[in-house]
Amino acid sequence: MNSLTDRTPVVRRRTPLNRSQIAGFWGAWAGWTLDGMDSFIYALVLTPALTELLPRSGYAATPANVGLAGSILFALFLVGWGLSFIWGPLADRFGRTKVLAGTIFTFAIFTGLAATSHNVWELAIYRFIAGVGIGGEWALAGTYVAESWPEDRRKMGAGYLQTGYYAGFFLAAALNYTIGVHYGWRAMFLTGAVPVVVAILVLLRVKETEKWQKAEAGTVRTKPLREIFGPTYRRRTWVACILLTIAIIGLWAGAVYEPSAVIQLATKAGMAKNDAIRTASLATGLLSISTILGCLALPPLAERFGRKKTLAFYFAGMAVAIVGSFGWAFYLPNGLAPFIAWLCVLGFFGGNFALFSLWLPEQFETRVRATAFAFCTSFGRFVGAGVNFLLGAAVLHMHTLGVPVALTALAFIVGLFVIPFAPETKGEVLPQ
Known part of the structure; x- marks a missing residue:
């Protein structure tokens, strides 16, 4: 007969986080949150900013010109995001925390x-350089959390980290609901300077990851950009x-066209201008909360069903949701x-980004991890810049917002055929 102790279930305890790991996570999370806030501020203040700056630049502030200029400026912003791949090799050479703060x-x-822009050209330059900084934060924050957290908590840490970006969306919406409505678009951009404090704290309080320190001490100097396109890593x-x-x-x-779509629908429903802006802010808040839930749900799904099946589920959900929102609901009478x-x-399905925070670090060794993460995200932003420009032209040509955006659902269908070519890393530890 088994004793009582033999029948006692084994309680699995998660590895506790030390003070440095906790501080490092919150530093990375805060940076990612303010990154999301800064990037979404532009979508929220696009119309009022360009309405003021276009006449100062020699162009009439017609809806068509606002839409076209907005798309061009956002494409430049995404090009800046794309150039952020420069941060990856720097982080692999000099460490995660210093470059993250940068x-x-x-x-x-x-x-x-x-906030000091006098014309659209100045705004374009500032947004371009801000994009270079914003684009690097995700790669470095994701790399830092993956390397610093214990193996049994690393996957959920990726989900927690990704919530920060959408918490930033929510924060931007809240600021627009209060500061933006009352003080205008310049005040909104000024709030984006707050992350300087976070950068200083990251630099002073957060320790470098042990994995990077060990890799740095034992690695013969290589060219990480060349290595990720070598025979070992080229396909992945x-x-x-x-x-x-x-x-x-x-x-x-x-995300970019959501506020404009809500404002159009709210105006069509008879709302005043300020009420329509507030409705767009509330809708953005709901979008952010649901995305956070999607981020938190993803790591357990990825652990149970695998990385590839989970991403396929989220991609299919994105395709259906984009068509349902912009292709159907946008054209209803009410x-x-x-x-x-x-x-x-x-x-919710936009939470698919949490999978990349979990999955990409698992596919590359420490000596090239930040470079690979930064390059893969930057490549997508370059293509995204071109697609965004084409999308703006399609909106201008078709005189409607819904159909062009709805057509982007086709990209996720393509993605379902690409996913099988990716490596499945379920159950594997982070490579050193």
Whole structure:
């Protein structure tokens, strides 16, 4: 007969986090949150900023010109994001924390400077350089958390980290609901300078990861950009680039045009201008909350069903949600409420980005991890810049917002055929 102790279930305890790991996570999370806030501020203040700056630049502030200029400026911003691959090799050479602080400092300073713009050219320059900083933060924050957290907590840490970006969306919406409505678009850009404080704290308080220190001590100096395209990593690098490109196209097609779509639907429903702006802010808040839920749900799904099946589930959900919101609800006679309801579904499946924070670090060794993460995300942003420009031209040509955005769902269908070529890393430890 078994004794009572033999029948006692084994309680699995997670490895506790030390003070440095906790401080490092919150530093990375705060940077990612303020990154999301800064990047989404532009979508929220696009119309009022360009309405004021276009006449000063010699152009009439017609809806068509605002739409076209907005798309061009956002494409430049995405090109800046694309150039952020420069941060990856720097982080592999000089460490995660110093370069992470540098990315935060860059996007904070130039977002704040956007408030001083006298014409669209100055705004374009500031947003371009801010994009370089914003683009590097995700790669470095994701790399840092993956390397610093214990193996049994690393996967959930990726989900927690990714919530920061959408918490930033929520924060931007809250600021627009209060500061933006009362003090205008310049005040909104000024709030983007706040992350400078976070950059200083990251630099002073967060320790470098042990994995990077060990790799740095024992690694013969190589060229990481060349290595990720060598025979060992070439296939997984390109597959990751394609999948991230698809995710970025879907994120920005939905997120960037969501406030404009809600404002159009609210105005159509008879709301005054300020009430329509507030409704757009509330809708953005709901989008952010649902995306956070999607981020938190993803790591357990990825652990149970695998990385590839989980991404396929999220991609399929994105395709359906984009069509349902922009292709169907947007054109209903009273489409505001159905559109916002579909935004919640869109937001949940938009949490697919959490998978890349979990999955990409598992595919590359420490000596090239930050470079690979930064390059794959940057590649997608370059393509996203081109797609965004074409999307703006399509909106201008078709005189409608819904159909062009709805067509981006096709990218996720393509993604379902690409996913099988990616490596499955379920159950594997982070490579050293």
